[in-house]
Amino acid sequence: MLYNITNLIEQSAVRYPEKDAFKCLDDSISYKALDSKADQLASYLLDKGLIRGDRVAIFMNRCLDTAVAFYGILKSGGAFVAIDPFLPLERILIILNDCGIEHIVTTPAQTRKIKLITQKAPFLKSIVGLSENLDVKTVSWEAIFSRTLDDYSPARILEHDLASILYTSGSTGMPKGIMHSHHSLLSLAKLEADLHNLDNSDIIGNFAPLHFDQSLFGYLSGPLVGATTVIFPDSYVKLPASLSALVAKENITIWFSVPLILIQVLLHGHIEKHDFSALRWIRFGGEVFPVKQLRQLMLKWPHAKFINSYGPSELARCTYYILEKPPETDDPIPLGTVWNNTEFKILDTDDQPVNNGEPGELVIRTATMMIGYWNRKELTEKSFFKIEMAPGYDHIYYRTGDLVYENEQKELMFLGRIDRQVKLRGYRIELDDIEAILLKNELITEAAVIVVKKDLEIRELEAVVCLADGAKINADDVIDFCKLFLPSYMVPQNITIMHKFPRTGTGKIDRNKIIELLETQTL
Amino acid sequence: MNEKIITYIKDELSIEFIESIDMDEDLLGNGIVDSLGMMKLVVFLENEFQVTINPEDMTVENFNSVRSISTYLSKPQI
Numbered sequence: 001m002l003y004n005i006t007n008l009i010e011q012s013a014v015r016y017p018e019k020d021a022f023k024c025l026d027d028s029i030s031y032k033a034l035d036s037k038a039d040q041l042a043s044y045l046l047d048k049g050l051i052r053g054d055r056v057a058i059f060m061n062r063c064l065d066t067a068v069a070f071y072g073i074l075k076s077g078g079a080f081v082a083i084d085p086f087l088p089l090e091r092i093l094i095i096l097n098d099c100g101i102e103h104i105v106t107t108p109a110q111t112r113k114i115k116l117i118t119q120k121a122p123f124l125k126s127i128v129g130l131s132e133n134l135d136v137k138t139v140s141w142e143a144i145f146s147r148t149l150d151d152y153s154p155a156r157i158l159e160h161d162l163a164s165i166l167y168t169s170g171s172t173g174m175p176k177g178i179m180h181s182h183h184s185l186l187s188l189a190k191l192e193a194d195l196h197n198l199d200n201s202d203i204i205g206n207f208a209p210l211h212f213d214q215s216l217f218g219y220l221s222g223p224l225v226g227a228t229t230v231i232f233p234d235s236y237v238k239l240p241a242s243l244s245a246l247v248a249k250e251n252i253t254i255w256f257s258v259p260l261i262l263i264q265v266l267l268h269g270h271i272e273k274h275d276f277s278a279l280r281w282i283r284f285g286g287e288v289f290p291v292k293q294l295r296q297l298m299l300k301w302p303h304a305k306f307i308n309s310y311g312p313s314e315l316a317r318c319t320y321y322i323l324e325k326p327p328e329t330d331d332p333i334p335l336g337t338v339w340n341n342t343e344f345k346i347l348d349t350d351d352q353p354v355n356n357g358e359p360g361e362l363v364i365r366t367a368t369m370m371i372g373y374w375n376r377k378e379l380t381e382k383s384f385f386k387i388e389m390a391p392g393y394d395h396i397y398y399r400t401g402d403l404v405y406e407n408e409q410k411e412l413m414f415l416g417r418i419d420r421q422v423k424l425r426g427y428r429i430e431l432d433d434i435e436a437i438l439l440k441n442e443l444i445t446e447a448a449v450i451v452v453k454k455d456l457e458i459r460e461l462e463a464v465v466c467l468a469d470g471a472k473i474n475a476d477d478v479i480d481f482c483k484l485f486l487p488s489y490m491v492p493q494n495i496t497i498m499h500k501f502p503r504t505g506t507g508k509i510d511r512n513k514i515i516e517l518l519e520t521q522t523l
Numbered sequence: 524m525n526e527k528i529i530t531y532i533k534d535e536l537s538i539e540f541i542e543s544i545d546m547d548e549d550l551l552g553n554g555i556v557d558s559l560g561m562m563k564l565v566v567f568l569e570n571e572f573q574v575t576i577n578p579e580d581m582t583v584e585n586f587n588s589v590r591s592i593s594t595y596l597s598k599p600q601i
Contacts, residue, residue, distance in 0.1 A: 061552050061553070061554070062552075085554055086554040086557065109549070109552065109553060112541075112553075113554075233552055234551050234552045234554075235549060235550075235551035235552050235583045235586075235587055236583060237558075238551045238557075238558040238561055239551070239561070239581050239582055239583055239586060240578075240581070241578065241579055241580070241581050241582045242581075242582040242583040242584075245582075267578075268578040268579075268581065270579060488557050488559075489557075
């Protein structure tokens with residue numbers, strides 16, 4: 001019976017023992033090997049005193065062992081916290097502290113960064129995956145994989161147990177951790193497999209890193225049906241000529257990524273040179289796909305079905321829209337309709353359902369709903385919209401913060417945000433988060449971060465700051481300061497120093513005026 | 524050439540402060556350069572060494588490390 005996500009590989013290890021579960025370049029691992037290696041990692045963590053629900057970090061670049069880390073941590077009863085190894089040290093430490101990490105699972109390629117982390121994280125008890133000895137206990141992958149499982153008894157895992165915490169930009173300068181249970185992730189695995197009629201002949205292209213929840217499709221739905229998931233290393237994802245050659249070579253049948261990667265492949269991937277006939281589905285999500293480029297790509301790959309996928313990480317995914325043919329106009333692509341096991345409402349500012357076709361905030365009730373934000377009870381409560389069906393029995397919806405309306409075809413259309421969250425190159429960014437970091441610098445008295453349109457396609461983050469009297473810092477210093485605390489995609493591309501901010505009538509910073517000044521370069 | 528490339532990556536592109544870059548270090552995989560940085564690197568190489576880099580040549584083989592970049596740039600341009 002399937003009720004937690006470790007059952008996924010256990011089931012496939014019985015049904016398809018020798019089949020490739022995951023592949024990465026020349027490396028591959030069968031379902032049987034993955035299941036037993038995950039057991040070996042779990043047995044080590046349990047020996048080290050891990051208790052069900054303990055958080056364990058995955059600190060890895062994209063490689064085959066991410067699959068072992070993912071399932072090994074879960075099998076131990078732990079919850080995995082995938083950390084972007086490209087984050088600055090300060091932000092990594094905040095996350096480790098916030099959710100009380102004691103064990104990190106990593107790879108030798110991350111040795112340099114792990115050394116820096118261990119110097120500043122005395123609470124760590126062990127590092128898995130390093131061959132080199134550090135002050136903290138380390139154990140190599142070779143040692144893990146030579147463990148015998150004689151004394152190992154698998155953890156008892158219930159479906160509502162914590163499975164993962166995913167950190168995302170928070171609006172206060174502190175990232176917030178989205179908690180998912182085995183139940184919500186298993187629901188996601190089933191819904192996505194169903195959406196694509198996935199079966200064991202499929203080969204899934206996994207372009208997202210583990211700390212980005214698009215990757216859950218390959219890591220969960222693949223094992224559910226016994227398909228093979230191909231993990232694309234970082235260098236391939238960033239170099240479209242190599243990426244497109246590898247997609248063709250691996251005979252990928254299902255592609256799921258942010259639009260940016262597809263656009264790069266369209267523009268620089270030399271599509272004509274390769275055979276993409278195996279592709280059945282092209283699925284994109286995370287941000288809006290510019291229609292012109294989407295049309296071009298659909299004309300190049302007429303045999304594939306294209307699908308827009310939408311959903312905040314708090315519930316992974318919730319709507320989809322299948323494009324039957326290349327769009328004829330440049331009108332935005334709908335978010336579509338909610339998938340199975342999911343319902344929605346569109347609310348006005350008084351939390352009342354809007355009239356047909358009127359805009360409002362989208363709220364979603366679904367099986368893939370998060371448990372809440374780790375350690376943020378109030379924020380969790382604020383993010384839910386509850387309807388009391390009877391005393392003690394609520395229907396709980398997640399407030400997406402996305403402004404939508406329903407068109408005549410009953411499809412949801414995206415209009416924008418009700419707050420200051422933006423999506424840039426697929427990354428979810430709270431502008432307030434960046435401002436909060438800027439204001440941590442004592443020499444900066446005021447800060448406004450905005451998105452500036454450079455041309456039709458390029459949007460960049462820029463910051464305008466006011467300095468304290470006598471402060472002797474320049475724009476580069478401010479950028480360097482940001483780099484200490486923020487992931488690179490959140491560091492403003494440009495800093496403008498102003499003496500005084502334009503204000504609205506009520507004395508608030510006039511951000512629209514600042515955008516206007518920056519776009520017309522009149523500052 | 525190697526020194527110039529390393530200095531540029533260290534000073535302008537690296538996501539955070541690093542002391543040294545190994546000739547064979549995986550620039551993208553180890554998180555020294557991100558995808559925006561890769562675009563800037565191409566512009567830098569074209570200007571600094573008076574070459575034109577064909578998008579077709581922007582592959583893992585040619586751009587994975589400082590050594591592979593300099594090997595690529597040393598090849599006669601077609």
